Amino acid sequence: MISANLSAIFYLVSGILFILALRGLSSPDTSRQGNYFGIAGMIIAVVVTFLSIGNFSTSLIFVVIFLVIGGLIGAFIAFKIPMTAMPELVAGFHSLVGLAAVFVAIAAFLNPEAFNLGTVSNIKLASLIEMSIGAAVGAITFSGSIIAFLKLRGIMSGSPITFNGQHYLNLLLGLAIFFLIFYLCKTQSSGIFWTVVLISFLVGVLLIIPIGGADMPVVISMLNSYSGWAAAGIGFTLENTALIITGALVGSSGAILSYIMCKAMNRSFVSVILGGFGADNSVDDKKNKKDQKPVKSGNAEDAAFLMKNASSVIIVPGYGMAVAQAQHALREMVDKLKKNDIKVTYAIHPVAGRMPGHMNVLLAEANVPYDEVFELEDINNDFANSDVAFVIGANDVTNPVAKTDPQSPIFGMPVLDVEKCKSVLFVKRSLSPGYAGIDNELFYKDNTLMLFADAKKMTEDIVKNLD
Amino acid sequence: MEIDPFIFRLSIFILSIFIGYYVVWSVTPSLHTPLMSVTNAISSVIIVGAIIAALPGSSESVFSISSTLGFIAIILAAINIFGGFLVTQRMLQMYKKKKDKKK
Numbered sequence: 001m002i003s004a005n006l007s008a009i010f011y012l013v014s015g016i017l018f019i020l021a022l023r024g025l026s027s028p029d030t031s032r033q034g035n036y037f038g039i040a041g042m043i044i045a046v047v048v049t050f051l052s053i054g055n056f057s058t059s060l061i062f063v064v065i066f067l068v069i070g071g072l073i074g075a076f077i078a079f080k081i082p083m084t085a086m087p088e089l090v091a092g093f094h095s096l097v098g099l100a101a102v103f104v105a106i107a108a109f110l111n112p113e114a115f116n117l118g119t120v121s122n123i124k125l126a127s128l129i130e131m132s133i134g135a136a137v138g139a140i141t142f143s144g145s146i147i148a149f150l151k152l153r154g155i156m157s158g159s160p161i162t163f164n165g166q167h168y169l170n171l172l173l174g175l176a177i178f179f180l181i182f183y184l185c186k187t188q189s190s191g192i193f194w195t196v197v198l199i200s201f202l203v204g205v206l207l208i209i210p211i212g213g214a215d216m217p218v219v220i221s222m223l224n225s226y227s228g229w230a231a232a233g234i235g236f237t238l239e240n241t242a243l244i245i246t247g248a249l250v251g252s253s254g255a256i257l258s259y260i261m262c263k264a265m266n267r268s269f270v271s272v273i274l275g276g277f278g279a280d281n282s283v284d285d286k287k288n289k290k291d292q293k294p295v296k297s298g299n300a301e302d303a304a305f306l307m308k309n310a311s312s313v314i315i316v317p318g319y320g321m322a323v324a325q326a327q328h329a330l331r332e333m334v335d336k337l338k339k340n341d342i343k344v345t346y347a348i349h350p351v352a353g354r355m356p357g358h359m360n361v362l363l364a365e366a367n368v369p370y371d372e373v374f375e376l377e378d379i380n381n382d383f384a385n386s387d388v389a390f391v392i393g394a395n396d397v398t399n400p401v402a403k404t405d406p407q408s409p410i411f412g413m414p415v416l417d418v419e420k421c422k423s424v425l426f427v428k429r430s431l432s433p434g435y436a437g438i439d440n441e442l443f444y445k446d447n448t449l450m451l452f453a454d455a456k457k458m459t460e461d462i463v464k465n466l467d
Numbered sequence: 468m469e470i471d472p473f474i475f476r477l478s479i480f481i482l483s484i485f486i487g488y489y490v491v492w493s494v495t496p497s498l499h500t501p502l503m504s505v506t507n508a509i510s511s512v513i514i515v516g517a518i519i520a521a522l523p524g525s526s527e528s529v530f531s532i533s534s535t536l537g538f539i540a541i542i543l544a545a546i547n548i549f550g551g552f553l554v555t556q557r558m559l560q561m562y563k564k565k566k567d568k569k570k
Contacts, residue, residue, distance in 0.1 A: 018509045019486055025494045025502050028562035035501075035559060038509055039552050049515045053522045059529050063521050066538050070545025077546070078553035086500055086554075093507045093551060096543040100513050103540035107520035111533035114523035115516075126473055224503055231510045236476060238516050244476055248483030250506040253491040257499060350496065357499030364561035371564055375496050 007052040008241060010044055015245030017041030022249060028370050045242045083365040084322045087220060087354040088152040094223045095145035098204075101138030101230040102197060105131045108237055109193055115238060121188040127237055132181045132193065134233030136200040141226040143204030148219050151208075152354060158213030166210060167274060173203050211272065214396070216354045217261040218272045225254025257356050264350035264376075266402075266413035295431065295443055297450040300461030303390075303425050306449070308466060310387035312343040314379065316416055317359050318352045320393025320428070324455035327366040330392060333459050334368070336466040345382070346373040347389075347416055349397035380417050389421040391442075393455050395428070399440045408438060424448040427458050501558045508551025514544035 017037045024034015050060070081089050108115045108131050109123070117127040150156035177199055184192040211219050232247025262269050307313055315334065321327060334344045346368065352359045363373055383389060391398055398418040401408045418424055419442055426448055431439075442448055451458050494502050520537025530538075 014512070015483070018512075019490060021505055021509060022487070022490045022494065022502070025498045025505070027495060028498065028559070031498060031501065031559045031562070032556070035505060035552060035555050038505055038555075042509065042512060042548055042552070045512050045515055046518070049518045050522075053519065057529075059522050059534065062529060062538060063518060063541060066521075066541045067545045070542040071549040073542075074546040074549030074551070075553055078550045078557060081554060083558070086504070086558075089550075089554065090500075090503050090507060093504070093547050096547045097507065097510050097513065100511070100517060100540040100543040100547070103536040103543070104513060104516035104520055107533040107536040107540070108516070110536075111520070111523060111531070114533065115519055220503065224506060227510050228506065231513050232480060234513055234516050236473075236480075238519065239472070239476065240515055241476070241479060242512050243515060244480050245483045246509050246512050248480050249487040249490070250510040252484045252487035253502065253506050256488065256491045257503070260496075260499075348497075355500060355503065357497060357502070360497035361500045361558055361561070364558070364563070367561075367563065369564050370497055370562045373497060 002048070002051045002054075004052070007048045010048040011240055011242035012245075014041035014045040014048075014242045017044070018242075018246050018249060022253065041242075083361055084325060086361060087216065087358060088149055090355060091145050091149040091152055091220055091223065094220075094227045095142045095149060097227040098138045098141030098143075098145060098230055101227075101234050102135050102142060104234050105135035105138065105237065106193075106197070109135075109190070117237070121190075123188060125185055128185055128188070129181065130233055130236040132184055132196055134230055134237055135193075135197050136177055136181070137226055137233055138230040139197050139200035140204040140207065141223055141230050143201045144208045144219075144226070145204075145223050147205055147208040148216065148223060151213065152216060158216075160212040161209040166206070170203065170206055173199055173206070177203070207273070210274070213354075214351075215265075215267075215272050217351050217356055217358075218258050218265075218267075218269075220355045221254050221257035221261055222273075223254070225251050225258060228252070228254055261351055261356060264414060266410070293444045295450055296446075296448065297452055298425075299451070300453075300458060301465050302449060303451055303458075304462050304465030306423055306425065307337060307342070307388050307390070307462070308340060310342055310422075312345075312382075312386045313337060313388045313390060314383060314386050314418075314421065315344065315346045316389060316391040316394050316398060316418060317346065317348065317363065318392070318394025318397065319354060319358075320395070320455050322353060322358065322362055322393065324393065324457075326392060326456035326459050327362045327368075329456050329459040329463065331363075331366040331368055333463045333466065336463060340466075344372065345379060347376070347379045347383075348373060349376050349394065349414075349416055352394055352397055376414060376416060383417045384420040387422045389418045389424045391418060391424065391426045391428075392459065393427070395440055396438070398442055399438070401438065401441050404441075410438060418442060419445055419447070422447065425451055427451045427453065427455050429454060498559075498562075501555050504551050504555045504558065508548055508555060511544040511547035511551065514541060514548065517541045517544055 021038030024030045228250025235243025402413045517540035
């Protein structure tokens with residue numbers, strides 16, 4: 001058994017290692033090393049916990065068994081999961097952190113002696129507040145992440161579910177949690193504690209159901225943030241520095257990602273949370289009107305011809321590429337183009353895909369070197385000097401309406417200046433609007449050639465025609 | 468007058484938020500997905516609490532209600548730790564530079 005002071009120092013070390021793990025992600029070169037720091041920090045935290053409890057009875061054997069079971073499940077998932085399913089995976093993992101936080105908080109409530117927090121129905125006031133906050137945030141994270149998971153997985157429809165008085169109900173429940181925690185401190189009643197946990201589960205569901213599919217990058221980041229705050233709440237309860245540091249890191253990380261995603265959509269965080277975006281029915285008549293406009297459509301042969309005669313091509317991937325699993329075919333196409341001395345780069349909008357950085361991972365999986373992949377602000381000026389833009393699976397993020405039409409719901413959102421290219425190839429299955437529910441003006445431009453097909457099939461056909 | 472230890476923890480917490488703020492802004496956008504999976508993995512350090520819940524004083528039975536909750540939380544957190552770090556590692560392995568620079 002090691003002293004509390006010594007273990008506190010080790011927890012600090014593991015907290016610092018976690019900081020270094022995040023720091024490593026500032027560049028792909030240092031990122032792998034960063035991940036090892038993270039693993040080292042985790043090992044230190046777990047080993048020190050064992051040593052500081054110093055209980056080597058039969059319980060320990062069970063702890064190790066359960067650790068191994070969980071580890072095997074986790075490892076299995078990590079190796080099996082396809083990269084296109086990363087958003088669901090992360091949402092699923094968030095739910096586990098949330099649920100673990102709830103269980104730890106309940107365990108601490110039922111058996112405060114083990115945590116040095118006083119005795120049953122005589123728990124230290126501060127600890128009681130901390131554990132109920134930890135439990136509440138954990139429960140919200142859990143049920144919210146489950147809903148996000150179901151939506152991302154397509155088990156539940158991605159369209160927003162709204163009803164009258166939704167926001168008032170959420171507000172009411174939020175206030176209820178607040179007052180119940182207050183009464184819990186006065187009475188130490190377990191009934192109130194359970195009610196807090198149950199209401200929090202309900203709040204998690206209610207918070208996420210009104211948010212539509214296109215806002216998922218914000219939702220995932222937000223839940224990431226919540227899982228951090230839940231961990232921090234438990235960290236205060238356990239008086240554990242590693243948990244407090246980690247919770248703060250994860251909490252602020254998720255908050256920053258949410259902010260970046262909101263900014264990339266020109267939406268305020270509040271309007272995303274209130275939800276309902278993309279459920280507007282007025283778009284239908286607008287769409288009918290636009291359908292009258294002529295659209296130029298072509299086939300794989302035309303596309304191959306255009307690209308073969310270009311000297312520079314910019315690829316604009318989006319969520320549709322992930323759905324069609326077209327990233328490998330795309331890579332093949334780019335290889336062929338490069339053989340013909342055509343310069344190829346990739347342009348990625350921050351909200352392309354269903355989570356931050358989703359497209360980058362998919363391209364990396366298809367062996368696209370990361371130094372050919374550029375973010376919006378780094379590449380947007382290049383469109384004017386490029387011959388062909390190849391839009392595959394992206395839609396709203398290329399819509400020039402965001403710059404021209406103040407009436408449009410996406411007005412002001414930073415978009416890729418695709419239309420400035422000499423010609424635009426737009427792979428899409430139909431003319432249907434994207435997630436924002438608005439028509440893309442790009443379809444009707446003179447320099448746009450629509451390629452109506454499945455993204456993967458079209459790309460494969462182009463590859464054949466490039467020979 | 469003595470300062471409540473809570474204040475020290477609160478100071479650590481707030482300073483860590485600031486560290487997180489500056490560190491995360493320096494993360495390159497192309498690594499935002501690995502950032503999420505690794506933050507997920509490290510937030511599972513909550514397993515510390517699960518272990519404390521599962522390993523109470525030696526006199527008690529192995530499976531009391533609170534220790535059972537601890538065991539379940541251990542499984543959940545372990546899935547996250549192993550899954551989170553390994554999937555991050557798998558992703559980071561894929562980020563390569565151009566072929567000629569590859570070793």
